[in-house]
Amino acid sequence: MRVMVMALLTVLLSACSNPRQEVTVQLANQLLLPAHEQWHGSNGALRVSAEGFCADELDQAAVEQAFYRTLQSWSYLQPLMLGPLAEGNRSWQVQFWPDKRNLVAHQVEALLDSHSPLTREALEGASVVVQGLTAFEYVLFDKAVDLAGQRPRYCPLLIGIARHQQALSAEVLALWEGPEGMASRLGDFPNDRYASADEALGSILRTQITAVDVLKKKLGVPMGRLNKGVVQPWQAEAWRSRHSIGNLQSSLSGARAVWERVRSLVGDAGLVTRIDAAYENTGQKLAGLPAPLVEMVQDKASLPRLQALYESLDNLETLQQVELARDLGIQIGFNANDGD
Amino acid sequence: MTLTRRHLLGMGAALGGVAALGGWAFWQGKGQSPLLLSARNDDAGKHYCTGYFLDGKRAFATPVAERCHDVARHPFLPLALFVGRRPARESYLIDLRDGGLLQIVRGQPQRHFYGHAVFHGAGEWLYATENDLNEPGRGVLGRYRLDQGNLQLVHEGEVPTHGVGPHQLAWMPDGESLVVANGGIRTEGSREKTNLNSMSPSLVVMDRHGELHSKETLQHSQSSIRHLAVASDGTIITGQQYQGEAWETVPLLAVKRPEQPYQPFPVGASQLAMMDQYTASIAIHGERRQVAMTAPRGNRFFVWDLDTAETLVDVPMEDCAGVGVAGDGFAVTSGQGRCRYFSYQDGQVASHWLDLPGGWWDNHLRLG
Numbered sequence: 001m002r003v004m005v006m007a008l009l010t011v012l013l014s015a016c017s018n019p020r021q022e023v024t025v026q027l028a029n030q031l032l033l034p035a036h037e038q039w040h041g042s043n044g045a046l047r048v049s050a051e052g053f054c055a056d057e058l059d060q061a062a063v064e065q066a067f068y069r070t071l072q073s074w075s076y077l078q079p080l081m082l083g084p085l086a087e088g089n090r091s092w093q094v095q096f097w098p099d100k101r102n103l104v105a106h107q108v109e110a111l112l113d114s115h116s117p118l119t120r121e122a123l124e125g126a127s128v129v130v131q132g133l134t135a136f137e138y139v140l141f142d143k144a145v146d147l148a149g150q151r152p153r154y155c156p157l158l159i160g161i162a163r164h165q166q167a168l169s170a171e172v173l174a175l176w177e178g179p180e181g182m183a184s185r186l187g188d189f190p191n192d193r194y195a196s197a198d199e200a201l202g203s204i205l206r207t208q209i210t211a212v213d214v215l216k217k218k219l220g221v222p223m224g225r226l227n228k229g230v231v232q233p234w235q236a237e238a239w240r241s242r243h244s245i246g247n248l249q250s251s252l253s254g255a256r257a258v259w260e261r262v263r264s265l266v267g268d269a270g271l272v273t274r275i276d277a278a279y280e281n282t283g284q285k286l287a288g289l290p291a292p293l294v295e296m297v298q299d300k301a302s303l304p305r306l307q308a309l310y311e312s313l314d315n316l317e318t319l320q321q322v323e324l325a326r327d328l329g330i331q332i333g334f335n336a337n338d339g340d
Numbered sequence: 341m342t343l344t345r346r347h348l349l350g351m352g353a354a355l356g357g358v359a360a361l362g363g364w365a366f367w368q369g370k371g372q373s374p375l376l377l378s379a380r381n382d383d384a385g386k387h388y389c390t391g392y393f394l395d396g397k398r399a400f401a402t403p404v405a406e407r408c409h410d411v412a413r414h415p416f417l418p419l420a421l422f423v424g425r426r427p428a429r430e431s432y433l434i435d436l437r438d439g440g441l442l443q444i445v446r447g448q449p450q451r452h453f454y455g456h457a458v459f460h461g462a463g464e465w466l467y468a469t470e471n472d473l474n475e476p477g478r479g480v481l482g483r484y485r486l487d488q489g490n491l492q493l494v495h496e497g498e499v500p501t502h503g504v505g506p507h508q509l510a511w512m513p514d515g516e517s518l519v520v521a522n523g524g525i526r527t528e529g530s531r532e533k534t535n536l537n538s539m540s541p542s543l544v545v546m547d548r549h550g551e552l553h554s555k556e557t558l559q560h561s562q563s564s565i566r567h568l569a570v571a572s573d574g575t576i577i578t579g580q581q582y583q584g585e586a587w588e589t590v591p592l593l594a595v596k597r598p599e600q601p602y603q604p605f606p607v608g609a610s611q612l613a614m615m616d617q618y619t620a621s622i623a624i625h626g627e628r629r630q631v632a633m634t635a636p637r638g639n640r641f642f643v644w645d646l647d648t649a650e651t652l653v654d655v656p657m658e659d660c661a662g663v664g665v666a667g668d669g670f671a672v673t674s675g676q677g678r679c680r681y682f683s684y685q686d687g688q689v690a691s692h693w694l695d696l697p698g699g700w701w702d703n704h705l706r707l708g
Contacts, residue, residue, distance in 0.1 A: 087614055087616075089587065092586070096587070192656065193656045195677060195698070199658065199677045199678065203658060331383070331700070334381065334700060335675035336639070336676070339637070340455055
């Protein structure tokens with residue numbers, strides 16, 4: 001016991017003498033790990049709500065509320081998704097986006113046509129397309145689905161997805177916790193993943209900066225920015241539940257939470273002010289959007305507001321990717337982004 | 341003074357002498373510190389041809405105009421060609437004693453390099469995979485003769501690689517036949533891929549004069565065959581990069597054993613999922629019959645038993661890049677973090693951080 005206490009003290013003292021290590025430890029214990037725990041908790045609530053609904057103990061609105069909370073915690077987690085959840089194709093199991101060819105609808109119906117009732121084994125052996133929140137959303141919100149009239153068909157899928165999500169988050173959480181877990185890899189250096197706190201901090205920042213780039217994509221794809229300007233409303237994330245903007249807000253909050261803990265390390269006070277302003281500006285623009293994204297992209301009068309939001313995100317990304325990375329001496333990417 | 345083969349032969353011994361001075365902390369008593377050759381960038385985005393001893397001592401870092409990819413070391417002279425990365429029009433012949441730039445090897449009209457080349461064992465010829473821009477994607481093997489008087493590479497013709505978008509190539513054990521990874525991707529002088537829905541990757545074995553010995557394919561046409569290594573018994577291991585849907589998990593390693601068809605190397609689905617659809621560099625440890633592979637997008641480094649496919653090493657490593665055999669194990673560089681050394685023996689994985697500069701290493705290295 002005495003040896004363990006001494007070892008812990010050594011780690012803490014070492015962290016205190018190195019601001020970057022201190023920030024990295026704080027990020028791991030006060031932000032990244034709790035966000036994973038919160039996501040796991042929301043998956044548990046989603047399972048309870050789905051089981052309650054299918055047992056006629058809860059109404060559909062209760063499942064929808066649980067679904068929104070899960071989407072929120074998942075979106076918040078994405079800029080913090082370092083390590084296990086980003087590895088092994090796991091994140092595709094949570095959400096299937098972008099769905100360019102409406103695979104979710106086709107594959108859900110095909111799966112349910114071929115397995116009646118759906119078994120746990122059939123779902124676990126199926127594609128990631130039908131295992132995640134996008135398929136859950138399809139069942140819950142798509143107008144083509146008569147959930148009230150066809151509970152025996154759809155309920156096994158709702159329960160199966162919720163259980164799959166809970167098992168997945170439990171697996172990921174286990175990989176974060178414990179003496180060999182991801183959290184410990186962000187506290188004690190060198191270890192089998194990182195040579196130093198600098199490397200770990202760089203990895204956290206790369207994850208967060210990449211997530212801001214993904215936010216641009218989540219906005220830009222339905223706006224048609226990658227489609228010669230032709231809008232693609234049905235390629236918005238969470239368009240069926242009309243929760244696209246809520247997702248963007250949650251992810252921005254997660255990214256900002258990283259920034260709030262990193263800002264003390266930045267030497268250029270002017271840069272701190274500019275990044276603070278960029279988060280504030282982007283957050284305000286998001287909060288001010290009057291309608292769901294799937295509707296706004298189809299309304300030409302709304303496009304300037306969306307364009308302004310996109311530019312705000314672009315500015316935030318540039319500030320972090322170029323100026324913040326330079327200030328902190330963090331390398332953003334090389335072979336992993338542009339190999340051959 | 342004009343450099344000649346005689347000068348370089350004399351100085352090659354000196355290079356060995358310098359190498360012998362080096363020594364990794366954990367390497368003492370095991371021999372001299374090898375020279376690692378690799379393309380590298382700096383924080384400002386400038387490109388270099390570099391040589392470092394594994395103990396961290398820099399031999400040279402020569403700035404060049406184009407980003408390079410792999411390195412072809414001459415079999416006995418202290419010189420190497422740092423090969424321009426797709427779609428480079430230049431490669432660089434470097435004097436390994438001091439990093440001096442002996443020649444900027446310019447691509448032929450309507451040709452560009454793909455980042456890989458090899459010297460023939462007799463030292464007179466170099467072969468480089470290239471793109472025929474008159475018929476974009478058509479792979480050719482550019483042939484260059486080393487003018488040993490002036491130490492300049494002179495282009496002397498080409499032969500087809502019998503496939504589209506060739507990438508890495510290596511000698512078969514006979515030293516006369518080449519195995520070529522035709523990636524199957526068509527590009528037209530840029531990095532944009534123009535045929536992802538009609539790719540035609542293939543593994544070709546041909547003689548160095550162009551005659552086709554065999555051409556084989558894999559099940560997934562969107563698995564671009566990119567990198568490879570050959571064991572002393574002729575076993576070929578290839579690494580693929582999947583260009584299909586982002587959520588799919590398909591085989592990313594394949595093997596062609598002597599007298600057997602080209603087929604997937606038996607890697608488990610969970611390991612495949614960790615590779616994030618992308619493999620980079622492959623090395624085979626001939627004595628230990630081990631194959632190592634980097635997966636920079638999945639931030640993962642692997643070693644398997646070449647004969648049984650048993651997993652020996654499976655560890656996280658950020659943006660792991662080049663891998664090469666050194667002593668009992670493998671040296672691994674990184675595009676983003678510290679370089680490492682791994683070895684596996686008697687059920688134990690040993691890992692050490694190398695005193696090399698961290699980050700900005702390109703996807704291939706050569707050791708020797």
